[in-house]
Amino acid sequence: MAKVFFSSWNGKFIDGRKNILEERLDLQQLDIPSQLDGKELRAFIGWAGLIIVDPEVNLVAALKEYFRFVQKESCGRCIPCRIGSKVIADRLEKIVEGNGTEDDLSYLREIGKLVKESSLCELGMSAPLPLLQALDEFKEDFYALLSGANAVSDRELVYHPILTAPCRNGCPAHIDIPRYIEYIREGSYEKALAVNREKTPLVGTLGRVCVHPCESNCNRQPYDQAISIRLLKRFAADFGRKNDYDRQTNYSIAAKGADRVAIIGAGPAGLNAAYQLAQKGYAVTIYEALPVPGGMLTVGIPSYRLPRDILNAEIDLVKKLGVEIICNTRIGTDIILDQLWADGYRAIFIASGLHESAAMGCEGEDACYNGFIPGVDFLRKMNLGEKNELGDSVAVIGGGNVAMDCARSAVRLGVNEVNLIYRRSKKEMPANADEITAAEEEGIKFHFLSNPVCILEEGGSVSGMECIRMELGEPDASGRRRPVPMDGSEFILRVDSVIPAIGQVADLNFIPKNSKLKLTKRGTLEVDAETMATAVPGIFAGGDIVFGARTVIEAIASANRAAEAIDNYLRSGRSTVGNRLIMEKYLEEMGVYDEAMVPEMVGERKRLEEEVRPTEERIQGFDEADLGFEHPSAVISEAGRCVKCLRLGLAVL
Ligand SMILES: Cc1cc2nc3c(=O)[nH]c(=O)nc-3n(C[C@H](O)[C@H](O)[C@H](O)COP(=O)(O)OP(=O)(O)OC[C@H]3O[C@@H](n4cnc5c(N)ncnc54)[C@H](O)[C@@H]3O)c2cc1C
Ligand code: SF4
Ligand code: SF4
Numbered sequence: 001m002a003k004v005f006f007s008s009w010n011g012k013f014i015d016g017r018k019n020i021l022e023e024r025l026d027l028q029q030l031d032i033p034s035q036l037d038g039k040e041l042r043a044f045i046g047w048a049g050l051i052i053v054d055p056e057v058n059l060v061a062a063l064k065e066y067f068r069f070v071q072k073e074s075c076g077r078c079i080p081c082r083i084g085s086k087v088i089a090d091r092l093e094k095i096v097e098g099n100g101t102e103d104d105l106s107y108l109r110e111i112g113k114l115v116k117e118s119s120l121c122e123l124g125m126s127a128p129l130p131l132l133q134a135l136d137e138f139k140e141d142f143y144a145l146l147s148g149a150n151a152v153s154d155r156e157l158v159y160h161p162i163l164t165a166p167c168r169n170g171c172p173a174h175i176d177i178p179r180y181i182e183y184i185r186e187g188s189y190e191k192a193l194a195v196n197r198e199k200t201p202l203v204g205t206l207g208r209v210c211v212h213p214c215e216s217n218c219n220r221q222p223y224d225q226a227i228s229i230r231l232l233k234r235f236a237a238d239f240g241r242k243n244d245y246d247r248q249t250n251y252s253i254a255a256k257g258a259d260r261v262a263i264i265g266a267g268p269a270g271l272n273a274a275y276q277l278a279q280k281g282y283a284v285t286i287y288e289a290l291p292v293p294g295g296m297l298t299v300g301i302p303s304y305r306l307p308r309d310i311l312n313a314e315i316d317l318v319k320k321l322g323v324e325i326i327c328n329t330r331i332g333t334d335i336i337l338d339q340l341w342a343d344g345y346r347a348i349f350i351a352s353g354l355h356e357s358a359a360m361g362c363e364g365e366d367a368c369y370n371g372f373i374p375g376v377d378f379l380r381k382m383n384l385g386e387k388n389e390l391g392d393s394v395a396v397i398g399g400g401n402v403a404m405d406c407a408r409s410a411v412r413l414g415v416n417e418v419n420l421i422y423r424r425s426k427k428e429m430p431a432n433a434d435e436i437t438a439a440e441e442e443g444i445k446f447h448f449l450s451n452p453v454c455i456l457e458e459g460g461s462v463s464g465m466e467c468i469r470m471e472l473g474e475p476d477a478s479g480r481r482r483p484v485p486m487d488g489s490e491f492i493l494r495v496d497s498v499i500p501a502i503g504q505v506a507d508l509n510f511i512p513k514n515s516k517l518k519l520t521k522r523g524t525l526e527v528d529a530e531t532m533a534t535a536v537p538g539i540f541a542g543g544d545i546v547f548g549a550r551t552v553i554e555a556i557a558s559a560n561r562a563a564e565a566i567d568n569y570l571r572s573g574r575s576t577v578g579n580r581l582i583m584e585k586y587l588e589e590m591g592v593y594d595e596a597m598v599p600e601m602v603g604e605r606k607r608l609e610e611e612v613r614p615t616e617e618r619i620q621g622f623d624e625a626d627l628g629f630e631h632p633s634a635v636i637s638e639a640g641r642c643v644k645c646l647r648l649g650l651a652v653l
Contacts, residue, residue, distance in 0.1 A: 001026050001027075001028070001034070002026070002027040002028075002034035002040060002041065002053050003016065003021055003024035003025065003026060003027065003053065004016050004024055004025045004026070004027055004029075004030060004051065004052075004053065005017065005024065005052045005053055005054065005055045006050065006051075006052040006137065006138075007025075007030060007049070007050065007051045007052070008049035008050050008051075008130075008133045008137070009030060009032070009044075009048050009049045009050070009051050010048045010049065010594060010596070010597065011048075011049070012030075014030070015137075017055075027041070027051075027053060030051070031589075031590065031591065032044065032051060032590055033586060033589045033590060034053070036160065036582065036583075036586050036651050036653060037160075037579075037582045037653075039158070039653045040053070040054075040653070041053055041651060041652070041653060042054035042057045042157070042652045042653055043057045043059070043062055043651075043652040044649065044650070044651050044652070045062055045063065045066045045130045045649070045650045045652070046130065046647065046648060046649035046650065047122070047126035047127070047129065047647040047648060047649065048126075048129070048594070048597065049129055049130055049133055050130045050133055050134060050137075057157070057652055058096070058141075058157065059134055059138055059141050060092055060095055060096055060134075060141055060142060060145055061092075061096045061157065062157065062159070062650065062652045063092055063130065063131055063134060064089055064092035064093050064096055065157075065159045065161075065650060066127075066130065066161070066648070066650045067085050067086075067088045067089035067092060067127070067131070068089045069161040069163075069648060069650060070085040070088075070089075070123065070124075070127045070648055071085040071086045071089055073123060073163045073646070073648060074123060074124065075121070075123075077120060077121075078118070078119050078120040078121070078124060080114055080115045080118040080119050080124060081115055081119040081120070081121070081123060081124030081127075084111050084114060084115035084119075084124070084128075085115065085124075085127065087111055088108060088111055088112065088115070088128075088131065091104050091107060091108050091111075092108070095142060095145050095146065096145060098145060098148045100142075100145060100146050101146065102146065104146075105135065105139075105142055105146075108131065108135060109132065109135050112128035112131045112132045112135070113128070113132070115127065115128045116128040116129070116132070121643075121644040121645075121646060122599050122643065122644060122645040122646050122647070123163075123644075123646035123647075123648060125599070126646075126647065126648070127648055157652055157653070158652070158653040159650055159651070159652060159653075160579055160582070160583050160650070160651040160653065161583075161648070161649070161650045161651075162580070162583040162584070162587060162648070162649050162650075162651075163646060163647070163648050164584070164587055164592055164646075164647050164648075164649070165177060165178045165592070165644075165645050165646050165647055166217045166218065166219050166592045166593035166594075166645060166647070167214040167215070167217050167218050167219075167227070167229060167593075167645075168214070168592075169217060169584070169587050169588060169591075169592035169593065169647075170213045170214045170215075170216060170217030170218075170592075170593060171213065171214040171553065172213065172551075172553050172554045172556070172557035173199045173200065173553055173556050173557040173560060174199070174557070174584045175195070175196055175198075175199050175200075175214075175233075176195050176198070177214055177229055178642065178644050178645070178646060179195050180192040180193075180195040180196060180232070180233070180236065181227065181229070181232060181639045181642045181644075182639070182642070182644065183195065183236075184232050184235070184236060184635055184636065184639040185636060185639035185640055185642070187632065187636060189235070189236045189239040189240060189243075189632075190240060190245050192232075192236040193236045193237060193239075193240040193245060196233055196236065196237070199556070199560060200272055200275070200556050200560075201271065201272070201275045201314050201315075201317040201318055202268055202271065202272070202297075202311075202314050202552070202556065203233060203236065203237040203240075203314070204234060204237035204238060204241065204310045204311075204313070204314060205268075205297060205306060205310065205311055205314055205552070206230070206233060206552060206553060206556075207230055207231065207233040207234025207235070207236075207237050207238070207628070208234060208305060208306050208310070208626070208628075209297075209301055209305060209306050209552055210230050210233075210551070210552060210553050211432065211551050211553070212229060212230040213553070214229045214230075215227070215228075215229050215230065217592070217593040219593070219597075219598055219599055219643065219645045220601070220607075220641060220642075220643065221595075222595050222598050223598055223601050223604070224601075224604045224605060224606055224607075225606050225607040226607065227607065227638065227639075227641055227642050228607050228608060228610075228629075228638050231610055231628050231629055231635075231638075232629075232635055232638060232639060234628045234629075235628060235629050235635045237310075238310075238628065239632075241310070241313060246317065255281065258281055258282055258283045259282055259283070259346045259347075259570050260282070260283045260284075260285065260344050260345045260346060261277050261282045261283070261284050261285075261345060261346065261347045261348070261349065261566060261570075262284075262285055262286075262287065262340045262343075262345040262347075262348045262349070263284060263285070263286040263287070263348075263349045263351060264286075264287055264331045264337075264348065264349070264350045264351060264352050264510070265286070265287075265288060265289075265295060265350070265351040265352040265353055265543075265545075266286045266288035266293035266294060266295060266315075266325050266327075267294065267295020267296055267297065267351055267353050267543060267544075267555065268295060268296075268297060268543065268552045268555045268556050268559070269295075269349075269351035269353075269542045269543025269544075269545075269555035269556065269558060269559040270286050270288075270295070270349065270351035270543070270559070271286070271293070271294075271295075271315060271318050271559075272555070272556045272559035272560060272563075273349045273351065273542065273559035273560075273562055273563045273566075274286055274318050274321075274323040275317070275318050275321065275323070276559070276560055276563035276564070277563050277566060277567070278318070278321035278322055278323050279321060280563070280567050282566075282567075282570070283322070284322075284323045284324070285323070285324045285325075285326060285345075286323060286324070286325045286326065287326050287329045287330075287331050287334075287335065288325060288326065288327045288328075288329065289328070289329065289330035289331075290327065290328070290380075290384075291327050291328050291384070292327060292384070293315050293325050293327060294311055294312075294315060295351075295353055296353060296544075296552075297311055297552065298311065298383060299379065299380040299383045299384060300376065300379050300380070300383070300402070300405070301379075301405065302379065302382070302383070302405050302408070302409045302412075302622060303383070303622045303624075304408070304409075304412065304618065304621075304622045304623060304624060304625045305405070305624075305625065305626070307624050330510070331352075331510045332509050332510025332511070333509075333510070336512065337510055337511065337512055337515070338512060341538075346538065346570055347538050347539075347540065347566045347569060347570055348538060348539045348540070349539075349540045349541065349542065349559070349562055349563075349566065350525060350534070350539065350540070350541040350542075350545060351541070351542055351543045351545065351555070351559065352506065352507075352510065352545050353506070353543055353544040353545055354504035354505055354506045354544045354545065354548070354549055355376060355380075355504065355506075355507060356374075356376070356504060356505045356506065356507050357374030357375055357376050357377065357500060357501070357502075357503075357504060357505075358502055358503035358504060358505050360397060360452060360500050360502055362452045362453060362454060362455065363453065363454040363455065364454055364455030364456070364457065365455055365500065367455070367457070369455060369457045369460060369461055369462045370389065370460060370461040370462065371389065371390070371391060371461050371462035371496055371497035371498065372455060372462050372497070372498050373388055373390075373497060373498070373499050374499070374500055374501075375396070375398070375402050375403065375405075375406045375499050375500060375501030375502075376402070376501075376504055378406055378409075378499050379402075379405060379406060379409065382409060382413070388413070388497075389497070390410060390413060390415050390496065390497045391415070391495075391496025391497050392415065392416045392417065392496055393415065393416060393417040393418075393419070393494070393495045393496050393497075394407075394410050394415050394417070394418055394419065394495055394496065394497045394498070394499060395419045395420075395421055395452075395465055395493055395495040395497075395498050395499070396410065396418065396419070396420050396421070396499045396501055397420075397421045397422075397452055397498070397499070397500045397501060397502060398420075398421075398422065398500065398501035398502045398503075399420075399422035399423075399424065399428070399429040399430055399431060400429075400430045400431050400501070400502075400503075401430075401431045401432060401435055402501045402504075402549075403420060403422075403431065403501040403502075404431045404432075404435040404436070404438075404439050405501075406499045406501045407420050407439055407444045408435075408438065408439055408442055408444070410499070411442050411443065411444065411619050412619055412620075412621060412622055417445065417495075418443070418444045418445065419444070419445045419447055419493060419495065420439070420444050420445065420446050420447065421447045421450050421451070421452060421465075421467060421493075422446065422447070422448055422449075422450070423449065423450065423451040423470050423483040424448070424449065424470070424472065424480060424481065424483050425448050425449055425472065426446070426448055428472075428480045428481065438612075438625065441615045442615060442618075442619050443619075447467070447493070449469055449470045449471065449472070449483065450467045450468070450469055450470060450491075451467060451468055451470055451483065451485065452465045452466070452467050452498075452500075453465075453466045453467060453468050453490065454466040455498055456492070461496075462495065462496060462497055462498050463494065463495075463496075464492055464493055464494040464495055465492070465493050465495060465498060466490055466491075466492055467490070467491055467492075467493055468485045468486065468489055468490050468491075469485075469486045469489035469491070470483040470484060470485055470486065471483070471484055471486055472484070503549060504544075504549050505523055506523055506524060506544075506545055508523065515536070516535055516536050517534050517535060517536055517539065518534070518535045522548055524544075524545060524546055524547065524548055525541040525545050525546050527540070527541050527542075527546050528575070529585075530561070530565075530577055530581070530582070530585060531561065531562070531565035531575040531576060531577055532546070532558055532561050532562035532565060533562075533565055533569075533575040537569075537575075538569065540562040540565060540566055540569075540575070541562070542555065542558030542559045542561070542562045543555035543558055543559065546558060561577055561581060564577045564578060564581060565577050583649075583651065586651065587649065592647055599643055599645050601643055605641055607638060607641065608629065608634055608637065608638045610626055610627060610628050610629060611626075611627035611628070611629075611630060612625065612626050612627065613625050613626075613627060
């Protein structure tokens with residue numbers, strides 16, 4: 001087990017230098033992963049200090065490397081950071097080469113302090129910290145090099161640098177948020193859009209439906225409020241669309257004879273993998289079971305949250321790259337999985353999602369009564385323009401976003417009374433707070449701490465539900481308090497239709513019986529977390545079929561990972577991802593956001609709220625309900641709240 005020789009990380013000093021190895025703290029106790037890309041971590045130098053595992057590490061050489069990287073990443077807007085980092089790196093190099101003097105040490109300290117105190121952004125403010133700590137705590141390492149006694153070469157060390165930010169680390173696709181916000185602040189919306197497009201074509205889509213985990217990692221949050229990262233993205237995408245930014249985009253189509261890749265499913269994971277692979281020169285075909293591409297973006301999420309012209313324009317970007325999307329073709333039925341190899345595909349990406357409703361375990365749910373419509377079926381039919389027979393009153397069961405989509409859609413379809421049944425209390429509801437508020441405003445009746453026991457019928461049609469009241473017991477594996485039925489508290493709810501929306505499961509019938517693909521206990525595909533490679537060489541998988549019901553941005557992130565691994569697989573026969581992705585995963589485990597490390601900010605400024613269509617107007621139909629930011633002045637002002645908390649880290653292996 002890796003032990004901490006010395007750590008000053010996050011201001012917590014742990015000094016194991018006088019201890020024997022066994023007495024030193026395990027690295028794990030600092031929540032720092034001890035391995036990176038299968039190799040042992042020897043040291044980590046970064047924005048929050050120093051972590052040294054291997055006492056033999058040449059710290060001065062590693063610091064030199066760190067400052068070379070700072071110099072490269074400095075935007076140059078402030079002289080102390082750009083010039084100071086070069087001066088520091090040069091002096092450290094002089095010392096490493098055995099040509100340093102004591103004056104160099106005092107000079108390094110002075111310049112380090114100057115850069116820290118006079119830089120304009122967090123990159124310059126935080127970068128000198130490990131140097132200043134090393135000068136205090138590891139003087140002897142510097143002096144050993146000054147005397148020339150230990151002028152070791154730094155060649156044997158492997159360095160993995162990374163520039164990130166708490167928000168960027170929180171976004172599963174690691175979109176360069178500080179960079180696109182900076183472009184928005186300057187009014188360069190095209191560049192802001194381009195930064196997002198490095199990772200995905202679905203920028204306007206994410207700007208509407210992303211659950212924005214980046215914002216929970218925003219350093220402004222503990223100070224006043226997180227930056228509206230998602231809505232800034234939406235603005236850049238919408239502005240680009242209005243101003244025809246894609247007009248001159250030069251799309252290159254895969255060359256004749258390029259390696260072919262097959263993708264199963266045209267949801268966000270499949271579309272994103274195709275987008276990345278096509279840009280790498282592969283000939284990509286997506287097979288989609290439904291008549292339309294988009295996956296849950298098209299047949300799940302209702303159009304009042306994601307207008308279809310926005311989504312379709314982004315799907316068109318993928319098609320313009322030469323990607324062929326073949327709809328109405330179900331792998332496993334129309335084409336068997338193994339046939340794809342015979343058809344000449346050299347790699348396969350499975351992105352088939354979860355399209356079956358999970359069972360409630362309630363009497364009558366399998367009886368096929370008219371008016372009993374599983375949530376994903378209800379939304380699919382509605383989104384494909386087919387009619388659902390709901391009657392005058394409906395009960396939606398569940399407390400997540402899918403349940404909210406079903407209930408809010410039912411209101412828009414003209415159902416008089418929409419009930420929502422949830423077995424825990426409002427506090428435990430997994431749906432977004434904004435969705436719950438909107439549902440309340442739209443007149444949906446919430447029945448908390450209630451659960452269906454039996455679906456009631458008359459003449460083969462739903463006539464109501466027998467429910468039971470619940471109370472909350474001890475927390476379960478999810479950390480939420482377990483709902484427990486209260487004996488004798490049964491009650492009847494009279495409704496014309498019931499829509500269960502408590503979760504989704506995968507239809508795995510497309511996997512041949514003799515397949516070596518491995519499944520998890522949850523009925524999802526097992527993959528390598530880094531490369532998304534399955535147990536079968538050449539087959540990769542991503543999105544909900546791997547994670548279970550999760551989010552659009554996680555599907556996108558996994559597809560980007562898989563695309564990189566597929567590219568390497570087709571070039572070298574080995575499924576690997578590059579250093580950037582390896583480091584990002586490492587930082588995800590390590591955590592970049594620390595509430596206690598809020599950078600200095602001047603003046604509290606609340607974030608701007610978006611325009612929302614008035615309730616009476618929005619429930620009349622499926623026009624977009626949330627309107628985002630309309631004016632450049634609003635987005636420039638919101639982007640101006642960002643304090644650019646860039647974080648630079650260097651792993652030494
Ligand atoms: C109602 C609803 C609302 C949601 N709201 C949000 C939200 O607001 N924000 C958010 O981040 N996430 C949301 N999600 C979750 C999000 O939509 C999913 O996490 C995401 O779509 C998963 O992407 P995917 O590409 O893995 O799968 P999917 O989007 O499910 O796409 C899979 C595609 O594969 C096709 N397919 C399946 N089997 C086969 C086969 N054998 N052959 C060919 N094609 C096949 C399917 O038809 C489908 O088109 C929501 C989900 C639902 C159901
Ligand atoms: S203030 Fe800006 S850079 Fe800092 S975490 Fe928030 S969005 Fe990211
Ligand atoms: S995609 Fe989502 S998580 Fe990533 S930056 Fe945009 S809003 Fe944040």
